[in-house]
Amino acid sequence: GNSVTQMEGPVTLSEEAFLTINCTYTATGYPSLFWYVQYPGEGLQLLLKATKADDKGSNKGFEATYRKETTSFHLEKGSVQVSDSAVYFCALSDPANNAGNMLTFGGGTRLMVKP
Amino acid sequence: ETGVTQSPTHLIKTRGQQVTLRCSSQSGHNTVSWYQQALGQGPQFIFQYYREEENGRGNFPPRFSGLQFPNYSSELNVNALELDDSALYLCASSSGQLAGSGEQYFGPGTRLTVT
Secondary structure, eight states: OOEEEEOOSOEEEETTOOEEEOEEEEOSSOOEEEEEEEOTTSOEEEEEEEOSTTOEEEETTEEEEOBTTTTBOOEEESSOOGGGOEEEEEEEEOTTSSSTTOEEEOOOEEEEEEO | OOOOEEEOSEEEEOTTOOEEEEEEOOTTOOEEEEEEEOTTSOOEEEEEEETTEEEEEOSOOTTEEEEEOTTSOEEEEEOSOOGGGOEEEEEEEEOGGGTTTOOOEEOOOEEEEEO
16 A cells, blocks of 8 residues: 655754755555644645656755655755744555545644744 | 535534434535544544435444535434534535546634543
8 A cells, every 4th residue: 555654853944054854655556745834733734746757846945856766755845944844745646546635644743943 | 605614613412312413515516425533533434415316325334414405404313422523524515517626725614622
């Protein structure tokens, strides 16, 4: 079956530090990959996505590249802000599943950015 | 454009009771998915509805059931509540045109506590 593994948190950084959150996946088909963000007390928001190998998703200074050879989709940001403090979820959607756009999520990584 | 809304925001039930959670999908979206997010974990897929028909189901027992209405709003029903059903229940909507891409739009969730 499909699965997503991401680094455990919390990740604590100072403002303007470089961020990497690792994500690897297992899928039977050719999945689309996503990063979702959950701010305190809120639902999930799509941060970025990539639908095929070597695609780079980007948004709000965050980037992630779909690496088929390493089955990875690591999230990066060059300079984090306090406002980036949230829980980040890596997810995949595999068209080979019976529910075409069902999402399989990782366990989440909490990011805390200190001023 | 109206986003995904859910009701109630939170509720408390007793073990053995039944509960109904409601979701209004984003305008123009005909697919609704439900997820269960236990504290500190990633969301787990419960089931998905497309044009009023169940279109895929995760590893949840039959006491979790759902409906989708002609206006594409949806209900999640849980019978014989157990303590482990305590979680944040997320509804997500998407357009049939996005099927396969996996891109979904989440509501803020309903926090269910079973005592």
